[in-house]
Amino acid sequence: MKDLISHQLVKYLEDRGVEHIFGLCGHTNIAVLAALEKSSIQFINTRHEQIAAHAADGYARAKKQTAVVLSHLGPGLTNAATGVANAALDSIPMVVIAGDVPSHYYGKHPHQEVNLHADASQYEIYRPFVKRAWRVDRPDLFPEILEKAFQLAESGRPGPVLVDVPMDIFSKEVDVALFERLKHHTKTIQKPSIDEETAKQIIERLSNAKYPLIYAGGGVMLANAAEELREFVGHLGIPVAYSVMGKGAVADDHPFALGMTGFWGTQFVNDKCRQADYILALGTRFAEADCSSWEPEYTFHFPPTKLIHIDIDANEIGRNFPVEIGAVADLKQALTVLNRVAKAMVPQGMQKEALKQEIASYKKEFTAKNHVHIENPSFPMRPERILQEVREVLPRDAYITTDVGWNKNGVGQQFPIYEAGTILTPGGYCTMGFGAPAALGAKIAQPEKVVVSLVGDGGFGQNPAVLATAVEENIPVIWVIMNNSAFGTIAGLEKAHYDTTYGTVFKKEGQSYSPDYASIAKAYGVDGVKIQSAEEFKPALQRAIASNKPFVIDVAMLNEPVPTSGHWNILDIYSPNEKKSHVSTDEFVRL
Structure with a gap:
């Protein structure tokens, strides 16, 4: 018996236990989307492929299961690349299935093909950061490649793989016996131990x-x-x-x-x-x-x-x-x-x-040093107070996603995490723009848990279209935007070493500038609050959790770098032999 590749792909994913696919449409993958319409698998429709990849990353971490991304060729594949690379450097299992140009048009440079060095070679764009990139050249090879893709993504050091499929192959027939044969192969590889x-x-x-x-x-x-x-x-x-x-x-x-x-x-x-x-x-x-x-x-x-x-x-x-x-x-x-x-x-x-x-005394002393900042009623808020009040409000098992900057480095240093796997952060690639969409994936994976994304205004501004997906799919994530109207960490570095913040802060006509993210949220159909005083923040977060709806809290934050006695050699590159820190000589960057 024969069936369309697109139909058999969806059936294979169902049999494998895949419940969600993250992606965005394109003319090369609509055969798969059409097959998904009657499937038990839910397609999480995003407005940008980077959102899809980061959401899939967060999903894989929170669910402890390989995530699946469906992408279009060319710009779709390159848009997703940052999110896939982030997953790769953090060893997150992911299978990216991407459409490609029709196989019968190889060499003719059809619509949106990347071929400046070789024909039909778009899949090679991913080679530096995926565990393997396959191009499917024949329908009968697709079942075996698909099985190998999942096995490789999950074995050894986990990571993403790419299965690149010419769009005509999605619409070709294949002997279903080739897929049936795969059911006899184990889906769990035994892992090595020590003697x-x-x-x-x-x-x-x-x-x-x-x-x-x-x-x-x-x-x-x-x-x-x-x-x-x-x-x-x-x-x-x-x-x-x-x-x-x-x-x-x-x-x-x-x-x-x-x-x-x-x-x-x-x-x-x-x-x-x-x-x-x-x-x-x-x-x-x-x-x-x-x-x-x-x-x-x-x-x-x-x-x-x-x-x-x-x-x-x-x-x-x-x-x-x-x-x-x-x-x-x-x-x-x-x-x-x-x-x-x-x-x-x-x-x-x-x-x-x-x-x-000794450890207990250190923790008590560290907390005491932060107490003055935590109790500070000033506005814009102290970042330490924001983190403290978030921790006080959240359940012990809540999921937190971070981006980069204070929300990552300060959380790592000062924000207690009590359950393994409940903090999702971009480690190896340190991708700005990870935190907001990763929270979507985490909430889909763990719908009964509270999920809060602690992000900067720079990171949230990368892909605010996460809000559209949250509304369409009813994903009640809370985004706390720690808004310092800047790429704050980099602003601190530049100020400390070059006495300027040029290109790192957001200004209009010399004045600090920020979009009103609460109003933007409302335009998407998401509840949004723009905090006006430090006293408003904690009740707003409590209200957001109780609402069980997508919610944006935009809170102005003082741009003061994370305090640290640690060392990073980039400081010596900027200012050799001067022993300067990442903090400006004015103690903090006044914007």
Whole structure:
């Protein structure tokens, strides 16, 4: 029996458990859209392909399932590229299915084809950042490619793949037996673990170390290994520092949770990492900002500190620091073995009350230092007060998405996260414009959870058309726009090093300028509030949560850079040998 490729594609996705597809129409993919009309799969229609890709990214993180993006060729594919690259650098599984020019027009340069170096080569645009890019040249090859695409996206270090399909192939018939055959293939690949002997070596070194430390990365969440990590930490009493992507791996109110490292980390956390004699690193690539540009006097010092590194990707082990014990393994499997061996070798566990008290004292002192800012009634609001009041209002298990700037760096440093996987942030690519659409995907994946997007006005302004999708699909996300009328972090850097904010602040005729995002929200059909005083913010957020509708809160915020004692080498590039910080000499950038 034969059937259209487009029909069999939709049936395959249904059988695989796909419930949502994110995308935007084009003449190359409408055969698929027509097939989706009667499907159980819901098509999330967006106004821009970057929104689709970021929403799919947020969906994959919150649902812990491979996301699917449907794209048009040419500008559709390039519009989506930023979101797909963001997913790639954060190891998020995604299958991008894109239409392409008709196969019988290869070499003729048909409408919207990208072919300046080779005919029918648009799929190669994605090669630098996807795990693999396929071009489907025959209908009978499509079923096998599709199966391989999902398997590759989900295996090893997860990430996006591209399946590029000439539009005529979507409308060709294929023997359905080729798709039926795929049902006999497993949809779950067993992942590697560590052996008993390696686990014993690791436990021996950690239990005998004077100052052991665990460094948790985003791989903990990707492996769904937070519960196993908490068990391990509790038994051996080892403090946990984390990368920006590792935040939430252990709840921030856990007695052994230290905090975030690197440039936006604190002196206490960075010093604990430098003083450690053994560090067990889990699922981290030791990124530059998390590691203070890898300079040994600030965060990590290997050697003399000795490193044990477990990661699913062998390429990350030893990339930036020398490793004493390296293991390629799935963290959930590895921690299961480590917990079993730890309980056998150290049956009573390890009690470290003095360390608990030291960490508790640090947290109390850090909170006290912020208290003056949190209680400050001034308007525009202090960013610390915004974050504090958001945390007070939100349930413990609420989902937070961030963008870049104060809403990312300040959240990483100061905003407690209590449940693993509930903070979605653009780590590797640091994409401005991620937070607002990622919240759509998170809410679709977790409809019973409160989802709040903390974004700057620069980031929200990238793609305000997220509001149209929220209205059409009834997605009750709350966007808190921390509005400093600037690309604030970059404005601070430029002011500190070049004594100007040229090109980084928003002005009209010399005066600070910002669109009225609350009014824009209302024009889309979304409830919107423009905050006029600090006292109005918290009640507005409570009202937004209670409404269970899409809601925009536009709150003017003082543009003061995130305070930090950390280090980033770009400061030395701007001002060599001057030891300048990211904060202007006027203490903050007055706009």
